Amino acid sequence: MIIEMFRKPTKWSVMKELILKDIDDLIIGSLGIVAFIAFFVGGVVTIQTALNIDNPLIPKELIGFATRQSILLEFAPTFMSIIMAGKVGSFITSSIGTMRVTEQIDALEVMGINSINYLVFPKLIAMAFYPFVISIAMFLGVIGGLMACIYGGYASTDDFITGLQQEFNPFHISYAFIKTFLFAFVLATIPSYHGYYMKGGALEVGEASTTSFVWTSVAIIIINYLATQLLLS
């Protein structure tokens, strides 16, 4: 499917519109839920960390430090991607699957259009903007943590911000975004594959969406493990 995606490209004037539409559907359309989840989970990470520090010898800066590390390294890139496998992945599988069931893909093929290029390529390009979503998740996660810390009275703003800056390793940002690019590829291709090659009717579209979510999540978890082993160990 990947090789076929680059053969017989669709006219650029048409492809440009498809890419913009997919950026709107997959990236802009995900910002609301990503912002909501990131903000509140950032808050919860902070509260959990603060409540588990009962030793007075442990500095309060650790709350900010732990929040930053959790959000930057795992929560924003990996767990947000699993949530996106449910949102974006299901959308991709069900929209392409419905096109298969209702013969819209056959209609494209009869017209001599490379349907894989027409349907999957714009999604892959749109998902190249996925790191932008993850950046917002990282930012709002930390802000959520800061708010929870201030309003919960777990530490002072200064302590939290000092913690955020403590032992900062810039490579962790690179590591997070390398993972994010890999997840973006997975999020665009696995759901597309399950939608494109599905057979049957409406019930099977639902089944394909579920299967695609499962396999996309599995792929994300495995890639996360391998990327961590390769890049951080």
Place this chain on the structure above:
Amino acid sequence: MIEVKKLHKSFGEAHILKGISQTFYQGKTNLIIGQSGSGKSVFLKCLLGLYDYEEGSIEYDGEVFANLSEAKKRDMRAKIGMVFQGSALFDSLTIEENVMFPLRMFTKLTKNDMRERANIVLKRVNLEDAHKKMPSEASGGMQKRVAIARAIVNNPKYLFCDEPNSGLDPKTAIVIDNLIHEITEEYKITTVINTHDMNSVMEIGDNIMFLKDGIKAWEGTKDDIFRTDNKVVTDFVYSSNLFKKVREAVLKENK
């Protein structure tokens, strides 16, 4: 004109098409009829190049489709219009955008010219007021007419229709049949229709091929079908009492 010679198609052990030869004429509505499972849809998909076949050939005005280069196949496909059983309109596009779609893909017309052409065709299928609607807002009959408009907008030489009036009420079905027939004659298109609707056969069957178990069992016109004594055909076509009575009346009148 489309000429099919000794076409064979199998799926694994199942031999679906067994050496079918048939000519589909320009400016005529060529019908393929037969029971469900007789191989009609597979035959149509072979004609459209959606399925490869093992033996035989399909010639579009003397050119064997399978032997064409990729670029020529693409050019050939631009000359093909297809009306799918379920209309297959693109959900995310308006009716007007659906009709403009082949123009956007295969021509260098400006957006205004495309819109103008789409509106002419929509008017031809009596849908001049529906161009801003989404396909989901259109009735089954309207969707079929949009599908016909999309199929003919790029002036195709060949028009294929898979059960164009399935799921429609008898009155709308006749409107669709007549529309396809008129367009075929008006634009001198080679039209191939896959159907098991006997009303269509009686109304617009210029050239009818009857398929049974992957074999061409009979060929003729809508007038021939009243006179044939081919048992396989009569068993299928006159399975309803209504058509039996129509046939008796026609034969009586012709005596």
